[in-house]
Amino acid sequence: MTATVSGSQTVLQLEGVTKRFGGFTAVDNVSFDLPAGTIGGLIGPNGAGKTTLFNTLAGMIQLDAGQVVLNRTPIHTLPPHQIFKAGLARTFQIPRPFREMTVLENVMTAPANQAGEKFWNNLLRPRKVAREEQALREQALSIIDFCDLSRVSADAAASLSGGQLKLLELARVLMSEPEIILLDEPAAGVNPSLMVTLVDKITELNRRGYTFLIIEHNMDVVMSICDPIMVMARGRLIYHGDAAGARQDPAVLDAYLGDLP
Numbered sequence: 001m002t003a004t005v006s007g008s009q010t011v012l013q014l015e016g017v018t019k020r021f022g023g024f025t026a027v028d029n030v031s032f033d034l035p036a037g038t039i040g041g042l043i044g045p046n047g048a049g050k051t052t053l054f055n056t057l058a059g060m061i062q063l064d065a066g067q068v069v070l071n072r073t074p075i076h077t078l079p080p081h082q083i084f085k086a087g088l089a090r091t092f093q094i095p096r097p098f099r100e101m102t103v104l105e106n107v108m109t110a111p112a113n114q115a116g117e118k119f120w121n122n123l124l125r126p127r128k129v130a131r132e133e134q135a136l137r138e139q140a141l142s143i144i145d146f147c148d149l150s151r152v153s154a155d156a157a158a159s160l161s162g163g164q165l166k167l168l169e170l171a172r173v174l175m176s177e178p179e180i181i182l183l184d185e186p187a188a189g190v191n192p193s194l195m196v197t198l199v200d201k202i203t204e205l206n207r208r209g210y211t212f213l214i215i216e217h218n219m220d221v222v223m224s225i226c227d228p229i230m231v232m233a234r235g236r237l238i239y240h241g242d243a244a245g246a247r248q249d250p251a252v253l254d255a256y257l258g259d260l261p
């Protein structure tokens, strides 16, 4: 599980990204670059437009103006599965596993390059498919192990705790070996000890070369692992810089009514 990083090149570049719902501008002309190998933090009060921005980046909703470039490839015109293939993977604010399937099945069926999914491969190259299924299983097991889910590998996803579900989401995303991972509120609904685990996993993956963009309300998490930090309020990007600067920035303090949570 290693991703390739070269220097401080930009992985993700947003230019004037804008999304309107009717007459309401949920994301208003947002621009920033995210360098490879960083953990970017996207914060802002509820309703600021963070999740909408994630949805536009992942192609789930079309942007109205602007562009998104992933490793020099414009992706804002692509459908979600092609954006995913290009290397941008996201998790959801509310995890969406297959609840009746086991943890291992959930991870094994996460989108990856599976030869077994192609009908003709099954028919014409059964041995290759069996080999690849075995490789897939091994990859899934090692990711499950990395995510501390080995103990519940054979359990139904429905039986997992909130924190374990977040780890399962992360495990599923890792199967595709993405260039950049977007996490929407990874710490929400996670008990304190699993939160430490989750933060450890994110920082360990980051050390291995993965780039993250994280929406998070837990300021301890954001301030300790995220750099750069982007702050949105009412659809606009009002701050882009380091954690120390965010704490003193008048516009940021104003957006949080004078007090960072």
Ligand SMILES: Nc1ncnc2c1ncn2[C@@H]1O[C@H](COP(=O)(O)OP(=O)(O)O)[C@@H](O)[C@H]1O
Pocket (backbone or CB within 6 Å): 021, 026, 044, 045, 046, 047, 048, 049, 050, 051, 052, 053
């Ligand atoms: N599909 C939608 N249709 C209309 N308004 C939406 C839709 N999705 C989000 N919004 C609005 O856009 C704003 C930003 O929402 P959201 O991106 O979820 O904020 P955040 O994630 O920062 O809390 C909110 O005012 C929300 O009500």
Ligand SMILES: [Mg+2]
Pocket (backbone or CB within 6 Å): 050, 051, 052, 093
């Ligand atoms: Mg949100």
